[in-house]
Amino acid sequence: MTVSKTQKKLTSGILTIIILAICLCITTFALIYSSVSVDNNLFRTGNIKINLNDGKPVINEHEFIFEPGMTVEKSFFIENQSSWDVYYKLYFDNVNGDLADVIEITVKNGDTELYKGTATTLSRDKVIAADDTLKLNEERKLTVSFHYPETYGNDTQDCTLTFDLCADAVQTKNNPDKLF
């Protein structure tokens, strides 16, 4: 029994020595290892995010029945939720209906006209960036007006126009040519 206890003590002693030796080696290595380092170099990219009217349509179905000479003006907003100032462009996508080439659309910032054309001509590939920039966290109220020219006659009766109003944005930083 005593011998067994002594053996146990010896074994535990040897184990302790081994553990201590390993710890000693590790800490000594950590002390004398010939290297230097600059740790935790952090690189983080920014982001571009635009809120266009909370995703709500600017004009709803059956809200108006257009007649020649009629103009409807609606307001909406665009908000820069990015981490930098942005250039933006507004365009019409998924355009359908015979009124696509008829209804004259004008987008304004106050009195400044940003875009003018039809739903067909104001497509993504045809519009350029708006002249102004959206600052960080800026929310801008814009208006869009839809005008049914008087010149059109009965051939455009019972026609429709459906579209998605979209916005693209790109950072102003390192982008003097406003490339999207």
Add this chain to the structure above:
Amino acid sequence: MADVNIKQKRIRIAILVMALLLALNVVALTVTLVLKAGKENKGTSVSVPDNIITSSAESTDVSQDRPSADSSSMNTHDAETAASTASGTSDQTEEKNATLISLYNTKPEDNTPFKVTNMFPGDNETKYYCVEVSHKADTELFFKIDVRDGYEKLAEVLKFKVTLMDSGKVVYDGTAENMTQAVSRMLYADNETSTKIYYEINAYLDTSVGNEYQSKDLIADFKWWVEDEEALSPPKTGDNRSITVWLVIGGASLLFILILIILKKRTVTNDEVNQNDCQ
């Protein structure tokens, strides 16, 4: 039975010695870390004159060509002079800050890490590092950027341009992901010397980087090392603080051991006195 006792005694002594050594190491490591943390805020730095920056077109293969006798033992002054000579201009007075880190056999000093947030395509950020190596023979200084696990996405497009400023040689220009091998710089010495190597590290994003890399992080460690540790030597001159630290640690340890021995002797003496009294 006596053998066993002797063995046990020896084991106890071994454990005590090793525990003491371990404790010393832990204390030393702690002090080193504390000093390191303290210096991070101060940003140990040396001034790098603007005119030592040379274009890549003027680069020469410094890693292979042995320098002339004049610059084979390049100390601080030599390094700056050589660098100034390489540029050929000295009119520019604007100075850039380079962080000095040292690569001694036991004395690593810390450096200021990059912290670039809100990066966009076309952005670039440059930092300067100075690695001081005390060595007594020819050796090779290696440098590598290690991207930490979990940050591989941005590493696909974030590029680094590593320039040896004394020669203007671009030793690496590519994405962090593709830096699989270390870049090296040969250091020459016939006797004990201290060589300072200035690195210009430029991190940049190409303008073509797409939307999928928005709001991404990358954490990387910059590492310099030498493999031939035999060639290293303790620094001759420079900051004496580390020597002082080691002296303080050594003194404290000796004092601690002395106190332990004295306490043990006193305990043994008291026990003997008590035993004699009992008898």
